[in-house]
Amino acid sequence: MKTRGFEIAKGWEDKNINLPKRSTAHAAGYDIEAAEDVVIPMYKPGIKPTLIPTGLKAYCQEDEWFMLANRSSGPKKGFVMANSIGIIDADYYENESNDGHFYFQYFNFSDHDLEIKKGDVIGQVVFQKFLTIDNDVAGGVRTGGFGSTDK
DSSP states (O other), X not given: OOXXXXXXXXXXXXXXXXXXXXXXXXXXXXXXXXXXOEXXXXXXXXXOOEEEXXXXXXXXXXXXXXXXXXXXXXXXXXXXXXXXXXXXXXXXXXXXXXXXXXXXXXXXXXXXXXXXXXXOEEEEEEEEEOOOOTTOXXXXXXXXXXXXXXX
């Protein structure tokens, strides 16, 4: 039985995607690479965040989730995650609309466009358990991918 891990998302199998790994024995996060070259334009009011594909999907236990987090060096270089952190639920894996492919969303607060190259480490993933309250009655089933609850 699989517990937690990473796989290549559908459509990315022939793109030479590297599976994430931790850099040191005590690191909490798995380093995630960009799946393709992307330019993050310099921020100006009204600009939307730039989505950077990873070519990856991740699986975990039903009572777990994984967090997409910025690298500590990101803000020094001018790029900051648009949503501070990303929370990905266990049922995002292999969902019908995008197979569970996760992306990072970034704004660029430097004074120039930032070029991200395929293979650049753009963030990290940390797996976590979650708790529920005594009278929790959640019973819904995911029907979509990114932003599917739209609340």
